[in-house]
Amino acid sequence: MAFDRDHVLRCAADLLSRKATATQDEIAKAAGISRATLHRHFAGRDALIRALEELGMRQLQEVVDQARLDDGSATEALVRLVEASHPVASFLAFLATENQLFEGEELNEGWQLIDVRIAALFKRGQESGEFRIDLSPAWLIEALYGLISAAAWTIQLGKTAPRDYTAMITGLMLGGLERRTPQP
Amino acid sequence: MAFDRDHVLRCAADLLSRKATATQDEIAKAAGISRATLHRHFAGRDALIRALEELGMRQLQEVVDQARLDDGSATEALVRLVEASHPVASFLAFLATENQLFEGEELNEGWQLIDVRIAALFKRGQESGEFRIDLSPAWLIEALYGLISAAAWTIQLGKTAPRDYTAMITGLMLGGLERRTPQP
DNA sequence: CGGATTTGAGACATTGATGTCTCACATGAG
DNA sequence: CTCATGTGAGACATCAATGTCTCAAATCCG
Numbered sequence A, B: 001m002a003f004d005r006d007h008v009l010r011c012a013a014d015l016l017s018r019k020a021t022a023t024q025d026e027i028a029k030a031a032g033i034s035r036a037t038l039h040r041h042f043a044g045r046d047a048l049i050r051a052l053e054e055l056g057m058r059q060l061q062e063v064v065d066q067a068r069l070d071d072g073s074a075t076e077a078l079v080r081l082v083e084a085s086h087p088v089a090s091f092l093a094f095l096a097t098e099n100q101l102f103e104g105e106e107l108n109e110g111w112q113l114i115d116v117r118i119a120a121l122f123k124r125g126q127e128s129g130e131f132r133i134d135l136s137p138a139w140l141i142e143a144l145y146g147l148i149s150a151a152a153w154t155i156q157l158g159k160t161a162p163r164d165y166t167a168m169i170t171g172l173m174l175g176g177l178e179r180r181t182p183q184p
Numbered sequence C: 001c002g003g004a005t006t007t008g009a010g011a012c013a014t015t016g017a018t019g020t021c022t023c024a025c026a027t028g029a030g
Numbered sequence D: 001c002t003c004a005t006g007t008g009a010g011a012c013a014t015c016a017a018t019g020t021c022t023c024a025a026a027t028c029c030g
Helices: A007-014 A024-031 A037-042 A043-068 A074-097 A098-104 A107-127 A137-156 A162-175 B003-018 B024-031 B035-041 B045-067 B074-097 B098-104 B107-127 B137-156 B162-175
Strands: none
Touching: A007 A037, A007 A043, A007 A074, A007 A107, A024 A037, A024 A043, A024 B035, A024 B137, A043 A074, A043 A107, A074 A162, A098 B035, A107 A137, A137 B137, A162 B045, A162 B137, B003 B024, B003 B035, B003 B045, B003 B074, B003 B107, B003 B137, B024 B035, B024 B045, B035 B162, B045 B074, B045 B107, B074 B107, B074 B137, B074 B162
16 A cells, blocks of 8 residues: 555545644544554654645645636636535635734735635736725635635535535625526 | 523533534633533533534424514525524534434434424425425435535634624525526 | 632543554465 | 555654632622
8 A cells, every 4th residue: 555645635634624733643543544643754743834834835736727717707717616626625724714824924924825816816806896895805815715614524524415516616706695686 | 700601511512513522621721611510410422422413402492482483485594593593503503513423322313393393494495486496305404404514614714704694594595696687 | 808710720540542563364466 | 466655553752721629819798
């Protein structure tokens, strides 16, 4: 069995996003490896968390690249962003709720860069008239993370189907809950 | 200084929602009391978490009562619900992300009762034609918790003003991000 | 005021998670 | 096949957080 670093980190994110106090034993078991092996690759909890953040950030950067936020309408770009975020949802669910990391700066910059790019998308939509202007980009970013996390959890718990991921998030975030009244 | 149980629990929720691995020392300091006193009132971390869940649930029940979910339009009821949830937002932010609790059942029932009532609100809105029907009540509940948590965090970090709490959540959840095109 | 109660600060032992090591076994490369 | 590498299981020491205790100071109440 070759050691699958990404798989281990994904399992860790899945578990830690719902039980932040999980022990190394539990994490190892969730990943299907022994505690010894876990410790060989990640020397301690801090190192594991750091690796989690690093991989999550790198993947999210790729997701943002892949979504081509500057192409087409802002709405289309947002849908592409959400769609592409599906594989990273577990990481985001964990990282969005664990702010303790941001004490050890440095990596912080990476997140800010990502936030700036997503904020630019919301601004673009607002300036083009696609999006309403009474919701600040800062709030919209947090709300997006919140909805992604919520979606990841509902899927993890089996309450909703994975295939509905994108539609759940974009449906609510773009269209809102109110039914569009068909013009008479 | 009289011991203010609710104040301590609120501070604990604030802290734990962003740093779930905080020690008893940190929690006590955040609440402005000594670790000894903290331990006198909550014998151990488990007891503290339990009390947190208990108070959070009780408060949320009162919030749901207060919001009169059956009165007026579903939209108005949802706005009242969000408005009333503001003081409890810290607790929800913590409890929504800590599913480890639901291993010790029993209290679970209380949450299910609340969820049923909120789900009924969404169903009512869908049946009356106010709300779109392609988003399941189960998802809408999780999304609502996710948005409440996200709003609590942005306010806690000073990114947005507390007074915008209700408008941020209801604005996004009800109306969505897309600008309503005025009919020609 | 004076007693009763509660708190804060610290010392101390206990506990549970962690870091470290060893060794048998499995897997893969040559 | 044979060697080399990596893994799982377990024992063991270490360490940090916790639970428990004491005592002086502060607060409350009659």
